[in-house]
Structures are given as C-alpha cells and as structure tokens.
Amino acid sequence: MPPDTDGVLTVSQLNRRVGDLLSSHFSRIWVRGEVSNFTQAASGHWYFSVKDEGAAVRAVMFRGRAQAVGFVPKPGEKFEFRVNVTLYEPRGDYQVQVESLRRAGRGDLHEAFLILKDKLEAEGLFDPARKRPVKALPQAIGVVTSLAAAALRDVLSALARRAPHVSVIIYPAPVQGLDAAGRLNQALQQAIQRNEVDTLLLVRGGGSLEDLWSFNDEALARTIAASPIPVISGVGHETDFTIADFVADVRAPTPTAAAELCCRSRQSCTSAVDAALATLAARQMRNLERSALRLDRAVALLVSPQQRLRQQGERLQTLVQRLAQAPARPHEARAARLAMLSARLTHASPRPAGLRSDVAAQARRLAAELERGLERRQQRLAASMQTLQALNPHKILERGYAIVRKDNGEVVKNALDLNVGESLNVELGRGSVRVSVAHTHGLL
Structure with missing residues (x-):
C-alpha cells in the first residue's frame, strides 16, 4: 500500500517497512544468549526468550527445525542461535526465528568434530566389518590412560574384582591438555609395537567437549583403526561420544564398563569349568x-x-x-526207499479200460449239458421275439392306428398345435397319405 499523497504512512505500512528492513539486514545471523520462559506448544513449536545481562528478545523455533536439534533446551542454559530477525506486524513487536542452535563456546569444536567424523566415516573407518573381535580369555590387558586419572583406578578395581588372574600393563599418557592427543597416540603405538597384551583399553573419565577433545584427534583415530590388537574405548560418560569411540573395535559407555567388556570374569570362567x-x-x-x-x-x-x-x-x-550203527543204516535206508518208489510206481501205472470208461461218461455228461443249455437259450430267444413283435410300431398301425407328422418330421400329438390348411403326412399300417387340415378340435 503506497503512502498518502502527503507522505504520511499508516501504522501497517510502517510496520511492513520496518519488517522488510529487519529481514534484509539481519538474516541468518548468530546470537549468543540464555534461554528463559521456554514453552513447547502442542504443535511442537518452541517459544522462549533469549536474554543476556542487559536485554531480552522473543524467539520462536518451529517444529521442523526443533525436531532436528535432538534435545530440549532448559531455562538458564546458554546457546548460540542462528536466527532471522522478523517483525510481528499486528503488534509491532520484533522477534527472532531460530533456525539452529549450539551450546555456547562449543560451536567451532562441534563443527570440527562433525567434519572429522564425516571424513573418517566416508573412508570406512567406522565400518563394523573391519572391527576386530575381542578375546574372551586374554592373558594380558593394556590400559592407555593417565596415571593420575580416576578412570585408571576404576579399571584396576574392576579387573581385580573380575579377573585377578589377568596381567595388566599400563601405558601412561596425559588425557587432557595441548599435547595430550600426541602423547596418547605415542602410548598406543608403543603398546602395539611391544605386542605384549591381547586387548587395549583407551579410557578416561567424563568431562566437557573441551576436556575430551584429545580423543577426537585424527592421528589417534587412524592408529586405533590400524591396530592389530583390539581396542576398547571407554571415554567419558554414557552420553559422551568421541571419534575414538567410533573407530574403536568396541565402545564402552564408561571406563568401568570397558574393564568388564575386555574379558570374562573369573566367576563365569569357574562356572563354565x-x-x-x-x-x-x-x-x-x-x-x-x-x-x-x-x-x-x-x-x-x-x-x-x-x-x-x-x-x-x-x-x-x-x-x-x-x-557203530553206520554199517546197518545204509541197507535199511535203501530198502525203505525201494519200497516207497515201488508204491509210487504202482499208483502211477496207467489203467486204459478205466480211463476209457471215464472219458465216455464225461462225454455223455457234456452232451447232455450242451443240450440243456441250447434249449434254455432257444426259450429266451422266443420270449424276446414275442416282446419285440409286441413293441413293433407297425404292428400297432396294422390295428388301425396312424402316425401324423408335419413337413419337418415332427410328430403331431395335439390338434391345437395345427393350423387350418397345413399339410400333413399320415403313416398307416400299409403305406402313407398326405392330407390337409380343414378343421381342428382339441380335447379338454
């Protein structure tokens, strides 16, 4: 809406121009401040204020960007916000729309952490396929950490309780400070060269991102990945993650957990035995x-x-x-066999007279049976002929009946099916005639 001819702006025009000015000059800038008055709406949007010692500004972070943060800010926590400055025209209030946030003082380190993580992951250093299995019954375990670290005491205490029979060799190195990463890398390389342990533990206690930064060193990560000895990392607390954790063969949430994962306990071994x-x-x-x-x-x-x-x-x-009985037995056996064969011969001798009599009797019986069978078949044939003659339609026609057919051969059964003047074929007992219908009369 253009201004009036006298150059006077309406309130809406003023707010719109101020909003455009803010959007064009304050787009995607970083602001550091403390969260206060935080509210998470049912829609998923975040509404809060960003303040410091002298001022505050209203802020909104819409649901899509809030879900990508991964945690919910708490009042009093300090962050660095990437924002766009906007103006809410109906009230003339200006606010910031938050695109992303990071904890104050950690942004550069966190960004460097993500860059190195993406690089090593692309090279395959995090691939589970290249991870080495940890020996369940090691003879010796190496620990790379500071001699003054509480993590060392936790590891030694856990190993003394679980596996006092396993030797422990310590490779000391500082876990915090400017040269800590290089010293850790040297200690780890020394352990690999000496090759006197079956498993290596890389541990330290919890701390801030800055405290754990030595374990985000690229050279240290590559030494862990190339180590022929399995490496278990136990750095920080369960919620802490370092590059060493991703590269190690096994990641333990705490140093004590690393000690528990590096070998079977004596109790479990004795139970198995x-x-x-x-x-x-x-x-x-x-x-x-x-x-x-x-x-x-x-x-x-x-x-x-x-x-x-x-x-x-x-x-x-x-x-x-x-x-002693052998001389008499052959004679007795031969005599018995001769008598048996004589009886069989007598029984098998042919008797011509008797056989001829039997054949004649069998012939007579056969002739009589044939005669009776022929007579029975002739009787059945005569009965069948009589039945056939009785069922012959020509015999019925000879008694004065007739078969009436239409020209198409259909037999006429009902006079009402005929039309006057229609020609019919009438088959009689002898011969046939062709007639024409003069009149029809049906029977009820």
Whole structure:
C-alpha cells in the first residue's frame, strides 16, 4: 500500500517497512544468549526468550527445525542461535526465528568434530566389518590412560574384582591438555609395537567437549583403526561420544564398563569349568555303564573250560554210537526207499479200460449239458421275439392306428398345435397319405 499523497504512512505500512528492513539486514545471523520462559506448544513449536545481562528478545523455533536439534533446551542454559530477525506486524513487536542452535563456546569444536567424523566415516573407518573381535580369555590387558586419572583406578578395581588372574600393563599418557592427543597416540603405538597384551583399553573419565577433545584427534583415530590388537574405548560418560569411540573395535559407555567388556570374569570362567566338569563326569559315568553292560553280556556268553570239555565228551560219545550203527543204516535206508518208489510206481501205472470208461461218461455228461443249455437259450430267444413283435410300431398301425407328422418330421400329438390348411403326412399300417387340415378340435 503506497503512502498518502502527503507522505504520511499508516501504522501497517510502517510496520511492513520496518519488517522488510529487519529481514534484509539481519538474516541468518548468530546470537549468543540464555534461554528463559521456554514453552513447547502442542504443535511442537518452541517459544522462549533469549536474554543476556542487559536485554531480552522473543524467539520462536518451529517444529521442523526443533525436531532436528535432538534435545530440549532448559531455562538458564546458554546457546548460540542462528536466527532471522522478523517483525510481528499486528503488534509491532520484533522477534527472532531460530533456525539452529549450539551450546555456547562449543560451536567451532562441534563443527570440527562433525567434519572429522564425516571424513573418517566416508573412508570406512567406522565400518563394523573391519572391527576386530575381542578375546574372551586374554592373558594380558593394556590400559592407555593417565596415571593420575580416576578412570585408571576404576579399571584396576574392576579387573581385580573380575579377573585377578589377568596381567595388566599400563601405558601412561596425559588425557587432557595441548599435547595430550600426541602423547596418547605415542602410548598406543608403543603398546602395539611391544605386542605384549591381547586387548587395549583407551579410557578416561567424563568431562566437557573441551576436556575430551584429545580423543577426537585424527592421528589417534587412524592408529586405533590400524591396530592389530583390539581396542576398547571407554571415554567419558554414557552420553559422551568421541571419534575414538567410533573407530574403536568396541565402545564402552564408561571406563568401568570397558574393564568388564575386555574379558570374562573369573566367576563365569569357574562356572563354565564346573559345568564342563559336570558334563564330563556325566558322560564318563554313561561310558562306564555302557561298558558294564557289554561286560555282563560277554560274561553270559563265556563258557568255562570244564563245561566245554564236558560238552565235547558228550558229542564224542554220540559220534561213536553213530559210527557203530553206520554199517546197518545204509541197507535199511535203501530198502525203505525201494519200497516207497515201488508204491509210487504202482499208483502211477496207467489203467486204459478205466480211463476209457471215464472219458465216455464225461462225454455223455457234456452232451447232455450242451443240450440243456441250447434249449434254455432257444426259450429266451422266443420270449424276446414275442416282446419285440409286441413293441413293433407297425404292428400297432396294422390295428388301425396312424402316425401324423408335419413337413419337418415332427410328430403331431395335439390338434391345437395345427393350423387350418397345413399339410400333413399320415403313416398307416400299409403305406402313407398326405392330407390337409380343414378343421381342428382339441380335447379338454
């Protein structure tokens, strides 16, 4: 809406121009301040104020951008906000629309962390396929950390409780400070070169992003990735993540958890040994029982020498008796066989007279049966002929009946189906005639 001819603006025109001015000169700028009066609406939008010691400004962060933050700001926390300055025209109030936020003082470090993380992830250093398995029963464990760190005491205490039989070698290095990353890398390389442990623990306690920054070093990350010895990282608390955590073969939420993950506890080992011994004893007992059963069966089959001599003596006496009777037996057997063969020969000798009589009798019976069968078939044939003659339609026509058909061959059954003047074929007992319908009369 243009101004009046006298150059006077309306309030709406003024607010619109001020809003355009703010949007064009204060677009996507960073503002540092403290969150206050924070409200999360049902729609998901965030409404709050950003303030410092001397001033405050209203702010809004719409749902789509708020969901990308990953956490909910708390009143009193300080952040750096990336904002667009706008004007709410109906009231003339100006406010900031927040696009993103980061914790105050951590923005540059966090951005460097994300850049390095993306770079190493693109190179495949975070790929689970390249991670090395951790030995469950190591002989020695190496710990890379500061000698003064509370994390070292936690690790040693946990290992003394869980696995006092495992040797622990410490590779000291500062975990915080300007040269901490390089010293950690040197200690880790020394442990790899000496190759005297089965697993390496890289640990330190919790702290801010700045405190943990030594574990976000690229050189340290590459040494961890190239290590032939499995590396477990236990840096900070459970919510803390460093580049070392992503590259390590196993990430533990705390130093104590790293000590618990690096080996099986003595109690679990002894329990496994006890279970294996119990299983071995049970199997040995089953083997002994099966052997005892086989022994019992073998004993049952075993014959004493005295019994075997007695059995052989009895068999010898039987053979002597059979030998004494042997001369008479062949003659008796031959005589019996001759008598049997004579009886079979007599029974099998042919009797011509009797056979001829049997054949004649069988022939007579066969002739009589054929005669009776022929007579029965002739009777059935005559009955069938009579039935066929009775059912012959020509016989019916000879008694004075007729079959009336239309020109298409259809048999006429009802006079009402005919039309006057229609030609019909009438089949009689002898011959046929062609007639024309002069009159129709139906029967009710």
